[in-house]
Amino acid sequence: MENQHIELTDSDYKSHLQTANGIILFYKKICPHCKAMKKVIEKVAAADPALTVMQIDSESNPAAMAELGVERVPTLLLAKEGQIIQQKSGLMNARQLTALVQSS
């Protein structure tokens, strides 16, 4: 089993979130902390093949950012059965992210 990686956009994020389970990362292309967060997510996802990873380019998709109340990047949302249950901004390490995922 491999992780699902989905790139969301303003036009399709709502339909994905209705039933979402997993991580949603808001990022920017030229943001070093976002790049680091993607690497951390890759590492955590490699150890948890059932984890679905979604991501949204915040610059190309401002509506999703505004609708979900995201002001900065990287911001990570945790979704469970279509509900956003956690929102964290800033860089986390793999241990912190694993703990966050497991606590949900």
Added chain:
Amino acid sequence: MKPTYEFDIIILGGGIAGMTAAIYAARANLKTVIIEKEVCGGLVNSTFQVENFPSWISINGMELMEKVLEQVEHLGVTVEQVAEFVKMELKGDLKSVETEDGLYTGKVVILSTGRQPIPLEIDTDLEQIHYCSICDGTAYKDKRVLVVGGGNSGFDEALYLLSLGIRDLTLIEVADRYFASAAAQEMLASKDRVTLLKSTRIKTINGEGRLESVLLENVATGMTEKLDVDGIFVFTGQKPNTEILQGIIELDSDGYIPATPDLSTSLPGVYAAGDVVRKAYLQITTAMSDGTIAALSSEKFLRR
């Protein structure tokens, strides 16, 4: 039990100094690993436009570092990013570095752990205090921003923030003069919506759950003034990332590594490169020079 990996050279820190050292080491056929806590590129990653790197008139810092990383990986260097250090042993002929994912051994270690921004002196829980305008600036379009720090970073980042559509930008510097290049000072001073204040510091930060204002103090006169702001961006310099080296290697009183001209440190087989080294000028190009010297010194040490 963690997996063990054997190398000739372990490079701690994947900024431009570490990556340059890796290029030289790999070209000398030395089996090399870079262990980086975040992603390779270091402080250059947070520079919007690099204009003092020979070969490019102007290039985004992260884009430039990705090109260097591509070269490093092309040469067969192992690159471990987002690797959390656990402990290290740098004495003796065989050195070791343990991360949360593995144990790395090598005959030589190059320390190129770089620097990190100095945090604002005032303690606050408010989230609207930032250290990366590329990461956090977009949220402040049409809003009011305070930039703290009158060096090159403060002025360059202020110019970047203005390009995002900041409504009003105030830049403060606690000293009685700015330290940025004349070109950057002229450029920022020529912009509308900008206020520059020397001899000024933040006395208090105010807001209930969200930043609302700051009280600025003129340190020469003692006069104070309230300024309504939505966000604060702090660029007051950097400190060396050498906390993990405390008690392991000789550091000076500011935490920098006092290295010799061949970039040897207080331990045989351990070299230093880049912004962690005590020196007069901390630039991309001087870090590259360090990386070169540290790698060549390492090669000489290994082939002795």
